[in-house]
Amino acid sequence: MFKKILVPVDLAHLEAIGRSLTASADLARHYGSEVCYLGVTTSTPGSAARSPEEYEQRLREFAEQQAKVHGQAVRVHCVNSPDPVADLDDVLLKAIKETDTDLVVMSTHLPKHLDAVIPAHGGKVAAHTDVSVFLVRPEDHSA
Amino acid sequence: MSESNNELEENPSVGVPAPEGPSDLIDTDYVIGQDNVTATKFGMDLDLHGKVFTISALVILFFVILTLALQDSVAPVFDGMRVWLTSNMAWFFLLSANIFVLLAVALIFTPLGRVRIGGAHASPDFSYGGWFAMLFAAGMGIGLMFYGVSEPITHFGTALGGTTVEDGVRTDWAPLGAAGGDEQAAVSLGMAATIFHWGLHPWGIYAVVALALALFSFNKGLPLTMRSVFYPLLGERVWGWPGHVIDILAVFATLFGLATSLGLGAQQATAGLEYLFGIPAGDTTMVLLIMGITAVALLSVMLGVDKGVQRLSQLNMGLAFLLLAFVVVVGPTLLIATGFFEYLLAYVTHLPALSNPFGREDANFTQGWTAFYWAWWISWSPFVGMFIARVSRGRTVREFLIAVLVIPTLISVLWMTALGGTAIEQFLGEGFTGVREAALELKLFVMLGELPLTAITSFVGIFLVIVFFVTSSDSGSLVIDSITAGGKVDAPKPQRMFWAIIEGAIAIALLLGGGLGALQAASISTGLPFTLVLLVACYAVIRGLMSEPRAT
Numbered sequence: 001m002f003k004k005i006l007v008p009v010d011l012a013h014l015e016a017i018g019r020s021l022t023a024s025a026d027l028a029r030h031y032g033s034e035v036c037y038l039g040v041t042t043s044t045p046g047s048a049a050r051s052p053e054e055y056e057q058r059l060r061e062f063a064e065q066q067a068k069v070h071g072q073a074v075r076v077h078c079v080n081s082p083d084p085v086a087d088l089d090d091v092l093l094k095a096i097k098e099t100d101t102d103l104v105v106m107s108t109h110l111p112k113h114l115d116a117v118i119p120a121h122g123g124k125v126a127a128h129t130d131v132s133v134f135l136v137r138p139e140d141h142s143a
Numbered sequence: 144m145s146e147s148n149n150e151l152e153e154n155p156s157v158g159v160p161a162p163e164g165p166s167d168l169i170d171t172d173y174v175i176g177q178d179n180v181t182a183t184k185f186g187m188d189l190d191l192h193g194k195v196f197t198i199s200a201l202v203i204l205f206f207v208i209l210t211l212a213l214q215d216s217v218a219p220v221f222d223g224m225r226v227w228l229t230s231n232m233a234w235f236f237l238l239s240a241n242i243f244v245l246l247a248v249a250l251i252f253t254p255l256g257r258v259r260i261g262g263a264h265a266s267p268d269f270s271y272g273g274w275f276a277m278l279f280a281a282g283m284g285i286g287l288m289f290y291g292v293s294e295p296i297t298h299f300g301t302a303l304g305g306t307t308v309e310d311g312v313r314t315d316w317a318p319l320g321a322a323g324g325d326e327q328a329a330v331s332l333g334m335a336a337t338i339f340h341w342g343l344h345p346w347g348i349y350a351v352v353a354l355a356l357a358l359f360s361f362n363k364g365l366p367l368t369m370r371s372v373f374y375p376l377l378g379e380r381v382w383g384w385p386g387h388v389i390d391i392l393a394v395f396a397t398l399f400g401l402a403t404s405l406g407l408g409a410q411q412a413t414a415g416l417e418y419l420f421g422i423p424a425g426d427t428t429m430v431l432l433i434m435g436i437t438a439v440a441l442l443s444v445m446l447g448v449d450k451g452v453q454r455l456s457q458l459n460m461g462l463a464f465l466l467l468a469f470v471v472v473v474g475p476t477l478l479i480a481t482g483f484f485e486y487l488l489a490y491v492t493h494l495p496a497l498s499n500p501f502g503r504e505d506a507n508f509t510q511g512w513t514a515f516y517w518a519w520w521i522s523w524s525p526f527v528g529m530f531i532a533r534v535s536r537g538r539t540v541r542e543f544l545i546a547v548l549v550i551p552t553l554i555s556v557l558w559m560t561a562l563g564g565t566a567i568e569q570f571l572g573e574g575f576t577g578v579r580e581a582a583l584e585l586k587l588f589v590m591l592g593e594l595p596l597t598a599i600t601s602f603v604g605i606f607l608v609i610v611f612f613v614t615s616s617d618s619g620s621l622v623i624d625s626i627t628a629g630g631k632v633d634a635p636k637p638q639r640m641f642w643a644i645i646e647g648a649i650a651i652a653l654l655l656g657g658g659l660g661a662l663q664a665a666s667i668s669t670g671l672p673f674t675l676v677l678l679v680a681c682y683a684v685i686r687g688l689m690s691e692p693r694a695t
């Protein structure tokens with residue numbers, strides 16, 4: 001049903017995306033889909049890596065680890081952005097097209113008041129693409 | 144994993160630069176953001192460097208509240224501070240600025256100029272055209288709108304007026320020995336003095352800061368904050384209190400340097416609105432204007448670099464270029480063309496005397512103009528430097544220094560020659576005294592008033608000031624946010640919005656608590672400690688460059 005699953009990952013905050021990783025791995029196993037891990041980085045040193053090359057290397061290592069978990073084919077897709085916080089929605093939408101994805105599995109936070117001013121990425125992406133989007137929310141609903 | 148290689152070969156443009164080659168990475172256990180506090184408060188995500196953010200934010204808030212509460216009693220304090228600092232520390236600012244320029248020029252000619260920013264095989268992120276445009280964009284600002292006409296005509300006027308001495312002290316504001324009564328000499332001295340303030344010295348300061356930031360970030364792998372530059376001197380201690388202090392000083396300098404620009408912009412925009420539309424220029428108009436512009440800046444902050452500040456900068460560059468072209472074509476075209484070279488020569492001729500820090504007789508000029516400018520440029524330097532650093536990855540140090548020193552300097556010369564030269568010609572050729580007599584913030588509009596299409600060009604002038612205000616405030620918030628988030632450029636947006644609001648608040652507080660004098664006092668007093676920081680940074684840059692592999 002889904003041939004290619006796109007999973008945006010934040011190497012600096014892996015703890016926050018554990019549930020979307022599990023969900024995407026289960027779906028990939030079930031449908032035999034290829035999983036593409038999307039990383040967005042900057043050319044300046046960040047907490048996950050000191051250069052875009054190092055970031056890509058780390059993303060590959062991460063994808064290989066995930067491949068061992070679900071046993072499906074993996075790819076990585078690295079995007080360099082000067083302002084990742086503001087550009088994330090556009091980067092995601094562009095990556096969906098470029099990678100020919102048919103399902104996006106991504107973590108998102110719970111709806112909150114400030115969303116009117118700064119909307120969540122997940123909801124915005126779902127509203128602007130024609131592929132399926134699976135928004136994975138944190139487990140603890142009081143958080 | 145062969146899959147992923149295919150993907151890259153098919154799609155080489157997907158944000159993966161070429162191999163960067165050897166560079167001397169600094170091996171530190173520090174992880175960017177390790178001292179950050181992350182929390183969710185009032186429905187907002189936060190990711191801040193606990194100490195740097197808290198101290199900077201609290202001191203600034205305290206300062207704003209105190210200044211607003213005690214408007215009448217703070218004005219004399221600011222004034223006293225400014226007078227004391229400029230009269231006692233002018234030599235220090237002048238000497239330091241000379242050191243920065245000499246270092247920048249000297250590095251061009253040493254083998255260290257072959258070091259490449261981003262690693263020996265790094266390739267530039269931007270084409271020459273795009274890169275030059277961005278250097279130009281960083282250099283263009285409210286200052287050029289405010290001083291483009293007012294500074295040349297003022298220096299020309301004071302130089303023409305000659306020297307006056309009371310009790311053995313010069314009381315005139317003329318640069319150097321003035322040029323009493325000699326019109327041509329007064330023009331070239333006035334233009335030379337103006338170009339001096341907008342030429343090699345500011346760009347030398349920016350170049351040193353930008354080079355330091357770029358080197359320690361792209362080649363050494365340290366976070367993009369001021370403290371990283373001090374790693375060769377302080378070692379692991381830069382992640383502790385010495386580093387916190389350096390970053391906090393950088394935040395203060397940037398905030399007050401920005402507030403000075405914003406204050407100038409607000410003054411000029413309100414003056415322009417009164418001149419053009421008869422809207423009464425007063426504190427109320429100014430405060431409302433700053434609030435309105437800050438709201439637009441917030442919107443631009445929310446849209447991000449790509450859709451916000453970049454588009455506005457392009458718009459501004461286009462409009463500024465049109466205004467410049469209009470003045471060149473409609474104004475005294477031939478005079479501007481010959482003036483460009485004449486004034487450049489006058490600048491070179493007067494440069495040694497103008498930059499001499501010791502034994503100056505033109506105290507009013509060196510203290511009131513030069514020292515203020517140098518302090519202002521220095522307080523701006525983390526902001527402009529960080530911007531230049533981010534767009535210059537992949538350039539060699541030599542290429543970088545030549546481009547940063549020469550291109551913006553030439554553009555400044557052209558701008559000053561066109562706008563100032565036209566105003567001077569209106570006085571000399573047509574006997575029009577309006578510009579010379581008008582207040583500083585009005586001179587641009589009075590000059591444009593003598594040219595055709597006044598209503599349109601003046602409106603473009605006001606619009607430019609306002610948009611420059613927005614782009615400065617937006618990009619300033621980005622820089623301050625990255626410093627107060629321990630070098631992260633992907634911290635949550637509400638933090639940037641906080642700084643954008645604070646910048647407007649400081650500009651309001653300073654304007655109400657003492658006007659332009661207070662703005663100048665603030666940028667000079669925050670510029671002073673930061674000058675010391677930069678002098679030490681010069682040594683760190685040389686150390687850092689010497690350990691880098693050089694391209695052949």
